[in-house]
Amino acid sequence: MNENHIYSVAFGVSDDGRKVVGRTHAPDTQVAFLWTQTDGMVNLGVPPTWSMTEAHGIAPDGSVIVGFGEVTGIGFEAFRRTEAEGIVPLGVLDESPFDYHSEAHDASVSGWVIVGWSKFDRWRFATTWTPRRGLINLNEILTNEFGVDLGDHQLSQASAVSYDGKTIVGWGGHKDYSAVEAFLVRIPCIDDCDRCSFRERMTGRCKPQGDGTVKVVAKLSGGRVGATLTFCLDYYKAFAEATVNEDGRAKARFKRLPPGPHHLTLKECDAPAEVTCE
Known part of the structure; x- marks a missing residue:
């Protein structure tokens, strides 16, 4: 500098x-x-x-x-x-x-x-x-x-x-x-x-839609009850908030996405998950 x-x-x-x-x-x-x-x-x-x-x-x-x-x-x-x-x-x-x-x-x-x-x-x-x-x-x-x-x-x-x-x-x-x-x-x-102690327990799943797009569902287990978390798609291109329920679970959905690989993470904790949509 x-x-x-x-x-x-x-x-x-x-x-x-x-x-x-x-x-x-x-x-x-x-x-x-x-x-x-x-x-x-x-x-x-x-x-x-x-x-x-x-x-x-x-x-x-x-x-x-x-x-x-x-x-x-x-x-x-x-x-x-x-x-x-x-x-x-x-x-x-x-x-x-x-x-x-x-x-x-x-x-x-x-x-x-x-x-x-x-x-x-x-x-x-x-x-x-x-x-x-x-x-x-x-x-x-x-x-x-x-x-x-x-x-x-x-x-x-x-x-x-x-x-x-x-x-x-x-x-x-x-x-x-x-x-x-x-x-x-x-x-x-x-x-x-401990808000982020669940980093290895996030998964993603694809659901093909009738219009040629896909829906990605992100699921987390073992979270701290009541915590509000921000799910992020494809390196912060889209966001969805969810609150951890009494079972320690939270879920977020991303719609109208193109087929192919997608990356999921949590803004607060950087918990990663990869999902490939055919």
Whole structure:
């Protein structure tokens, strides 16, 4: 982006490899970027009160980008970015001087769970962020909600999270930093991460129509009761909403389609299904 200073680093990629995120130099500062084959490298910008941004991760479906930026004169703060909202700060654990620092490094599908780290009272702690609860110390979640006895160990940074938000990896060690070790945490859902736990249980079926077109019926099982989901046809060319019923099922129909292969997915979860209509 700056012809006089060639510099860029990629940190994250979507599941399908179509979106890449990282950092590069713009004329005046360092900025987060999104790269696609169609648009090339796109500057994601810097909020008015910030001096730089850096993208470190992207949700598997490519819908949410995460990273951090420098809040001018204050410190560093994690962010999430979507096409609709732009860059949204995620907060810090400690707003006091010298401790105002948080970073986001990865996100589960649709950004339901975002992981990273933040400082508190001069210490560095692994964090999770969810839309409902905001930024939380992962050590406290494990201790207070799941009864895990961490002893003298402390989780210092969460570096990556699984598709469903239930597995988190990173590094930590003894509280005196005498040893540093990798960690893997498997926990039940935090808030809405189970909204997408059904990703392998969507199917599609074709029904030929009398006018030479076909109707595609998309069915989902094992969904969270009451969740409203958006079925997408052929890479977001058509949409249909459906609510998961008491049996955990939802159904959507797409009419007057040409025969041939069709692709189904869920906007919220990127649950894929392929169907070929003869």
